[in-house]
Amino acid sequence: MRISRRSFAGLLAASCVMAGPFWAADGLAQAVKRQKPPPGALVYFHYPLDGLRVPERFTVRIGLRNMGVAPAGVEHAATGHHHLLIDTDPGPPGRPIPSDYNNIHLGNGQTEVVVTLPKGPHTLQLLLGDHTHTPHDPPVMSPKITIYVR
Amino acid sequence: MQRSPAPTTAKLSFVGLANNDRVPGKFTVRFAISGMEIAPAGQARRNAGHHHLLIDTELPALDRPIPSDFNHIHFGGGQTEAEIALTPGRHTLQLLFADHNHVPHDPPIMSDRITVEVAADPAEKPRSAAAPGGRVFFIDLKDGATIPTRAKIRFGIEGIAITPAGTMSPNGGHHHLLVDAEVPALDREIPSDFNHLHFGRGQTEVELTLPPGEHTLQLLLGDHEHVPHDPPVMSERIRVRVVDMAQAVSATPAAVGGRPRTAAPNDAVVYFIYPKDGATIFPSSTIRFGLRNMGVAPAGVAKPNTGHHHLLVDVPTPGLGEPIPSDLNHIHLGGGQTERRITLPPGKHTLQLLLADAAHVPHDPPVMSERITVTVMPGGRKSARRR
Known part of the structure; x- marks a missing residue:
C-alpha cells in the first residue's frame, strides 16, 4: 500500500522551498548544545497510522514513551515538546525546528492537534x-508515515 | 357505516402482559393478532386491519370509526407494539382491531380488557445513597x-x-x-x-x-x-x-475561601487512549492518556492551559481543592509523561485521570476523565504493583 517516495517528490520540493528561507535566515543556532534524550525515548503516532485513509480534517494523537512533555521554553530534564512535520523532511539536526505550515509546533505541551489537509497522499x-525547539x-x-486524505 | 366482516376465529391479545400485572411507568406494549393480517389504515383488504389501544376507556361504538385521542391510540402504520407512559395507579388496557376506515370489524376483534398497576414510586431502581451530613x-x-x-x-x-x-x-x-x-x-x-x-x-x-x-x-x-x-x-x-x-456597587465578595485554583479551558478533556472502559488488560500494561485543548507541562511549571497527569488507581476522586495525594494509588506523572506502564493484580480495578496544575491542585473546572473499570487478566508473572 505504501506509495513510492518519488510519486510526490514534487510536493516535497515545494515544501522545501517554503521552508528553505527559515534555515538560511537563522545563523545563531550554530553552536546549540543538544540535549540527550533518556534511554528508550520514543515518539509515535496513536493516530493516524501508516497507510491509513483519513478525512480532510482529523486529529493527530501523539504518544511519547519514557519521556515527558513540557511547553517550549521550559527547561526540564527528560522532556521536550512535539512537532508535527507535514510533507517535509526534518531539517539539519543541530538547528531549531523551523516554524511554518509544514512544521507545526505544539509549544504549549499539546499531545494532539487537529489538522486539515487537502485530498491526496x-x-x-x-x-x-x-x-529551544532543537x-x-x-x-x-x-518514522515518516504516509496517509491518504479522502 | 359499513363494517368489514371478520373470521370468527380471529384472536387479538397482549403479549407478555396479563390482567393485574404490575408495570413500570413507561413500558412497551406488544400486540398479537392471529387469523387476520395487518394492513396500514386506508388500505382496504379482506381480513386485514390495524391495531388500536384503548387506555382507561370503555369500548367505543362499534359501528363507527374509533375516536382518536389520548385514550384511543391508533396504530395506523401497522405497528405491533408501542411504548406508553402511564401515571402511577391502576389503568385498563384493551386492544381493538379495525379496518381501513378505523371501523371495528363484524364481529369485533378485540382483546380482553386488562387492568395493570403502575407502582406509585418507581422504586425498582434505588437512588444512590448519600452519607448523612453531606x-x-x-x-x-x-x-x-x-x-x-x-x-x-x-x-x-x-x-x-x-x-x-x-x-x-x-x-x-x-x-x-x-x-x-x-x-x-x-x-x-x-x-x-x-x-x-x-x-x-x-x-x-x-x-x-x-x-x-x-x-x-x-x-x-x-x-x-x-x-x-x-x-x-x-x-x-x-x-x-x-x-x-x-x-452595581461591588457587593460581591472578593475573597474566596481556600487556595485559588488554576483555571482550565471549558472544553479541556482528558481521556484514556488505552485502555477503554470495560477492557480486559494484561497485568502489566501501558496506560496511555489523551488530552484535548490543553497542554502538558511538568509539575512545578506554571503555564496557562497546561497541567500534568495523575493516574488514580482504585481510589475515588480526591478532594479537588487541595493537592492530589501522592501514593501508590495516586500516580503522579510530574515529568510531563503521557503514558505509564503499571502492573496490577488480577481482578477488577478502576482507573481515572485527573489533571493538576504546577502545585498538583486540580484545575477549575477540574479536568478529569470518567472513572473506568478494567479487568486484569490472571496469569501475570508478577502480581505486585510496581512503584
Whole structure:
C-alpha cells in the first residue's frame, strides 16, 4: 500500500522551498548544545497510522514513551515538546525546528492537534524538540508515515 | 357505516402482559393478532386491519370509526407494539382491531380488557445513597444578596465527593444549579434546560448571566445518572437581586475561601487512549492518556492551559481543592509523561485521570476523565504493583 517516495517528490520540493528561507535566515543556532534524550525515548503516532485513509480534517494523537512533555521554553530534564512535520523532511539536526505550515509546533505541551489537509497522499512525521525547539541528540523522531486524505 | 366482516376465529391479545400485572411507568406494549393480517389504515383488504389501544376507556361504538385521542391510540402504520407512559395507579388496557376506515370489524376483534398497576414510586431502581451530613452550599453568597448581571457563582460541598457524571461512586455526585425553579422530582433525572444547569464534569463554579431582577438559586447534587441522592443533597433556595453592572456597587465578595485554583479551558478533556472502559488488560500494561485543548507541562511549571497527569488507581476522586495525594494509588506523572506502564493484580480495578496544575491542585473546572473499570487478566508473572 505504501506509495513510492518519488510519486510526490514534487510536493516535497515545494515544501522545501517554503521552508528553505527559515534555515538560511537563522545563523545563531550554530553552536546549540543538544540535549540527550533518556534511554528508550520514543515518539509515535496513536493516530493516524501508516497507510491509513483519513478525512480532510482529523486529529493527530501523539504518544511519547519514557519521556515527558513540557511547553517550549521550559527547561526540564527528560522532556521536550512535539512537532508535527507535514510533507517535509526534518531539517539539519543541530538547528531549531523551523516554524511554518509544514512544521507545526505544539509549544504549549499539546499531545494532539487537529489538522486539515487537502485530498491526496501526505506524509507525517513527529519530531521532539527541547526548550529551544532543537531536536535531541540523537533525535527523538517517529518514522515518516504516509496517509491518504479522502 | 359499513363494517368489514371478520373470521370468527380471529384472536387479538397482549403479549407478555396479563390482567393485574404490575408495570413500570413507561413500558412497551406488544400486540398479537392471529387469523387476520395487518394492513396500514386506508388500505382496504379482506381480513386485514390495524391495531388500536384503548387506555382507561370503555369500548367505543362499534359501528363507527374509533375516536382518536389520548385514550384511543391508533396504530395506523401497522405497528405491533408501542411504548406508553402511564401515571402511577391502576389503568385498563384493551386492544381493538379495525379496518381501513378505523371501523371495528363484524364481529369485533378485540382483546380482553386488562387492568395493570403502575407502582406509585418507581422504586425498582434505588437512588444512590448519600452519607448523612453531606451538603452543598453557595460560597460567599447569602440569601438576599445583590449580584451583577454576570456573576461568578461558586458551589461548596462537604461530606460528599465530586465525581463527574457517568462515574459511579459510593458517595459522590455532581452539581446542578436550579435557577428560578422549584425542586424537581427527586426520583428521576434532573431536567437539563436553562433553569437546571448541569455541571457534569465536576465544575464547582459558573459564570452566570441573569437579567436584572429577583431570582432564586438552589444547588442540587445528582449522581452519575443525574438523579438526586437519597436523602437529596441540596442547598437552601436563596433569593438574589440581580442589578445591572453599571450601577452595581461591588457587593460581591472578593475573597474566596481556600487556595485559588488554576483555571482550565471549558472544553479541556482528558481521556484514556488505552485502555477503554470495560477492557480486559494484561497485568502489566501501558496506560496511555489523551488530552484535548490543553497542554502538558511538568509539575512545578506554571503555564496557562497546561497541567500534568495523575493516574488514580482504585481510589475515588480526591478532594479537588487541595493537592492530589501522592501514593501508590495516586500516580503522579510530574515529568510531563503521557503514558505509564503499571502492573496490577488480577481482578477488577478502576482507573481515572485527573489533571493538576504546577502545585498538583486540580484545575477549575477540574479536568478529569470518567472513572473506568478494567479487568486484569490472571496469569501475570508478577502480581505486585510496581512503584
